[in-house]
Each structure stands twice: as C-alpha cells, then as structure tokens.
Amino acid sequence: MSRKKLSRREFVAATALTSAALITAPYVRGAYAAGKLSMAFWDHWVPGANKASEELVKAWAEKEKVEVTIDYVPSQGNKNILTIAAEAQAKSGHDIFAMPTWWCHSNSEQLERVDDIMGPIIAENGAANGTVQYLGQLDGKWLGVPASVGSQIKGPCSRIDLMKKHANIDVQEMYPAGSPPKADNWTFDTFLKAAEACHKAGVPFGIGLGETSDSVDTAGAIFQSFGAQLVDAKGNLTVKTDAVRQSLEFYKKLIAFLPPDAAAWDDSSNNKWLVSGKGAMIMNPPSAWAVAKRDAPQVAEQCWTHGFPAGPKGRFAPYLPYFWSIWNFSKNKEAAKSLLVHLSKPASIEKMCVASGGYDLPAYEKLTTLKVWQEEAPPKGTLYHYPNPYKHQTLSIAASPAPPKVAQQIYFQATLTKMCLRYYQGEAMEKTLAWAEGECEGFMRS
Incomplete structure (x- = not known):
C-alpha cells in the first residue's frame, strides 16, 4: 500500500492536535547513566489501567538509571494514527510507539527489527499466536514486540x-x-x-x-x-x-x-x-x-x-493486537529494547492485564490462564473463555x-x-x- 505523504500544513496540524491530547509522565533522576528514552503508550480507556504501565516503566527506569518520558496517546479521532504519521514523516519523535494492528507493516521501512529480544521473550512466554505473527513480522523478521495493552x-x-x-x-x-x-x-x-x-x-x-x-x-x-x-x-x-x-x-x-x-x-x-x-x-x-x-x-x-x-x-x-515498535531513528535503541523486555515479563504482563480488568490480552500461549479472567465478575467467570485458554478457536x-x-x-x-x-x-x-x-x-x- 502506498503511504500518503503529509504536507507541511498537515504535519503541523497533526502534531498540534496530538500534542494537546498527550498526558506526559516524566521520570526525573539526578544522573542519566543510560541516557534518555521516550515512549508513546496507547491511552487506555479503562480508568486506572495507565497507572500499571507507568509503575512498570518507573521501576525499570530507576534500576537502569534512564530518564523516561511517557506520553499516553488516545485512539479517539485516530490521534495515535495521526501521531504515527507525523513522526514517520519527520523522522523524529518517540523512541517507542504503540502501533495498532496494521501499522507495523505500514511503517516497516522505518522500524528497528527486534528479533534479538523476541527470541528470549518467546522462549519465556511461549509462541505468539498466528495473527500476531502475520501482523508483526515481515520476511520472518519482527517489526515490534507484541503488546498486551490494547490487544483484544x-x-x-x-x-x-x-x-x-x-x-x-x-x-x-x-x-x-x-x-x-x-x-x-x-x-x-x-x-x-x-x-x-x-x-x-x-x-x-x-x-x-x-x-x-x-x-x-x-x-x-x-x-x-x-x-x-x-x-x-x-x-x-x-x-x-x-x-x-x-x-x-x-x-x-x-x-x-x-x-x-x-x-x-x-x-x-x-x-x-x-x-x-x-x-x-x-x-x-x-x-x-x-x-x-x-x-x-x-x-x-x-x-x-x-x-x-x-x-x-x-x-x-x-483478534486485534497492538505492538510496541522502535523507530529506526531512535537515539537510544539499546535502552528501548531493554524496556520492552521488561514489559514483556510474565509478571509485568499480568500486572497490566489485571489493571485493565481483563480487557488486555497477551499474545503468548503460556499466558492465557491468568487469574484475572477467572475472578472478574459479575457474574464470576464471565471472562473465563475470553482469552481462548483452550485454543478452541483460531484468532x-x-x-x-x-x-x-x-x-x-x-x-x-x-x-x-x-x-x-x-x-x-x-x-x-x-x-x-x-x-x-x-x-x-x-x-x-x-
């Protein structure tokens, strides 16, 4: 699919529109041993769900001594899509961006391949489902890390x-x-x-x-x-x-x-x-x-x-997954990959799924039986079959x-x-x- 180039006016309009909607959560330290990093999360509709990702990123940033800025970009009015287009055109913006469904392929020429971290992630969490592979890979190379946040x-x-x-x-x-x-x-x-x-x-x-x-x-x-x-x-x-x-x-x-x-x-x-x-x-x-x-x-x-x-x-x-992708113009790819490995740990994924009330779905075969889906109510068990725990259907x-x-x-x-x-x-x-x-x-x- 050919991608429409933004004019300068369209780029400025898109940037202005999305900038007004961003919720910025910077984590400031006295020393930045591993530099700076910026991440654009999808702005979750579930109240309180964003807090889980903030806490996970903050814990990682404190440990790694990285200054991290998080922007929560809403999908209402396609604000996240506008921001992706603006950053791709400018070749500048966040280091990591939450890409919905098709946008890894739409921006494949400008994304860092992440096979080096996907190998260990899959070894720990199990294979990713077929739809995630279809949308997240190009010529067998991973264009992003599957994100539980927003996937449904x-x-x-x-x-x-x-x-x-x-x-x-x-x-x-x-x-x-x-x-x-x-x-x-x-x-x-x-x-x-x-x-x-x-x-x-x-x-x-x-x-x-x-x-x-x-x-x-x-x-x-x-x-x-x-x-x-x-x-x-x-x-x-x-x-x-x-x-x-x-x-x-x-x-x-x-x-x-x-x-x-x-x-x-x-x-x-x-x-x-x-x-x-x-x-x-x-x-x-x-x-x-x-x-x-x-x-x-x-x-x-x-x-x-x-x-x-x-x-x-x-x-x-x-099944509609999200991905966390790293722009190839990112200035801190090493730190970006380290953060995505941290966010892909089973404990991190479970924390985010619980915060969303069971809305978010991991892509990995070992993570379809978390307690959140057993316990959500009313009535109790109403979401038990939501994550397809028995591989009963093809996503x-x-x-x-x-x-x-x-x-x-x-x-x-x-x-x-x-x-x-x-x-x-x-x-x-x-x-x-x-x-x-x-x-x-x-x-x-x-």
Whole structure:
C-alpha cells in the first residue's frame, strides 16, 4: 500500500492536535547513566489501567538509571494514527510507539527489527499466536514486540437470560467457567436460529454492518469460517469462489434478523445496544460489559463472554493486537529494547492485564490462564473463555491472509460489509463479486 505523504500544513496540524491530547509522565533522576528514552503508550480507556504501565516503566527506569518520558496517546479521532504519521514523516519523535494492528507493516521501512529480544521473550512466554505473527513480522523478521495493552478479542458477549429464554441456549453451560467448552453444537446453523428467535422476541443480536472496525471484524471472522478470502496469501484474487458466495448467502439470512439501522452503526453502537438492554448478543471485547457494570449493573450480571460459532471451515474469532515498535531513528535503541523486555515479563504482563480488568490480552500461549479472567465478575467467570485458554478457536483478523498492505485496504475500505449489504439489498451475486474484484485489483495496484 502506498503511504500518503503529509504536507507541511498537515504535519503541523497533526502534531498540534496530538500534542494537546498527550498526558506526559516524566521520570526525573539526578544522573542519566543510560541516557534518555521516550515512549508513546496507547491511552487506555479503562480508568486506572495507565497507572500499571507507568509503575512498570518507573521501576525499570530507576534500576537502569534512564530518564523516561511517557506520553499516553488516545485512539479517539485516530490521534495515535495521526501521531504515527507525523513522526514517520519527520523522522523524529518517540523512541517507542504503540502501533495498532496494521501499522507495523505500514511503517516497516522505518522500524528497528527486534528479533534479538523476541527470541528470549518467546522462549519465556511461549509462541505468539498466528495473527500476531502475520501482523508483526515481515520476511520472518519482527517489526515490534507484541503488546498486551490494547490487544483484544471481539467475540460474542451474550445475555445469559435472553439467550436461555428466547433461543433455548445456556451459554454458561456451553462455555462453563473453569472448564473446556462444550460447544460442538454452537455452529452457524444454531447461531442463525438463535438470531431469528431473539429477533422475533424483540431483542435482536447487535451486530453492525457499517464501515468501522467492529462491523468489519465480525464479517472477517464469518468469511474465514467459510474459508473465504478475497485475496490469498500469495496476492492472487480469490473473490469469485464458492466460499465467498456461501459467506454472502449466510449474511443475507443473518441481516434479516439484525437491527434495521445496523448499516449505519459505528464502533460505539453495539456497546450502547448491550448496555441499553435491547439486545441478546453483541460481538465485542469486555468494554461494553465493563460500562454496564457501572451504568446498568442489572445487564452486566447477565453477560457472558464466549467463543465464536463454528462454520464449515472452523471456528474463528476477531483478534486485534497492538505492538510496541522502535523507530529506526531512535537515539537510544539499546535502552528501548531493554524496556520492552521488561514489559514483556510474565509478571509485568499480568500486572497490566489485571489493571485493565481483563480487557488486555497477551499474545503468548503460556499466558492465557491468568487469574484475572477467572475472578472478574459479575457474574464470576464471565471472562473465563475470553482469552481462548483452550485454543478452541483460531484468532484472526479480517482480510487475512492477503499480503498485509493489501489486506489493510480491504479492511479499512470495509469491502466485506459493503459486499454483504449490496447482495442483501438485491444486487445480483455475480455483480457484487465483480465489484469486489475490481476493488481488490485497485488495492493491489496501489
């Protein structure tokens, strides 16, 4: 994907915008034996979660005698993306930046490779999941260190009472706290029947069909469950396949049972849908449940987070990781790598996960059974299956396994949800496929 260069005016505007939003936490010492270091964390939405990363960095800085400055950069209004673009253009800024999903590949030419520290990190924590490898590596080289902070699975969060009453599904029995899933019958056929039953009862599933991340993520997991790809790993067009056709047919049935304004939903819509008590299920990390704990406790105590339904080619779940990447123009790469090793220690990762109330997810296979997911409530155990402790489903991201710079454009142009809506609204199947093929050809040329 070609990256748009910022004009001087755009760069100044972006820098000014983000600078006003940064929360700076400098740690000052009398002597700086190892120099200075600056880090841009994602500004966590969970109150108090930033404190854990501050404490971890401060402890490391005191020990290593480094002067560290932390900026917490929010993702609202894409302020973190604007800051990344500004620093890449200026070749100046933070030493370490928290890169969401696709941005390691978008900025790969300007990132320091971190294979030297990823080897020991993986040896201690276990292998990183496949989606993290897909997004975090280029030609087998690591572009960043997987960050637990901000990483999330967007699986089903169901209302225990409404699913039991209207769909005759006991989600706690299907995904019992402390035990492996008993979800062999949790298939797309079961899912459709449940969606229809809840729709008839006036509590539809809250699944968006818009152009923002939540809608695209769900579509990506459904397409992958049919084995559907628009572009394969080698960069070949694979739009006009039976798997893609099957995905569109499934979505045509599902859309009939979703809220009538689902095509206009953004990433806050499904959260509001759950908290308001209007729906029996949404696809989301525990953010909506956490808000319900505060604003609608009677809803929160009926929420259960669990696995995705299985399609013909398996069970897939949307997973969006963050990475801590080091710019190749960093002036203190040695200290940056040392800090990232410290933040990747099991105790450090657990501290940050606990501070987020279980929202944050480590990428490593040995760190999916932390106590926080067993103990979070109400109800107790509601997040037990959130980190996929039994490898019950494949973690994925929409538009993969296409080459990341192509997949990124499919993702942000919401090609999948647009296809589903076009076909649902009456466009002929082959016309929808031809449109999508033309879009992908354009992405591959750019």
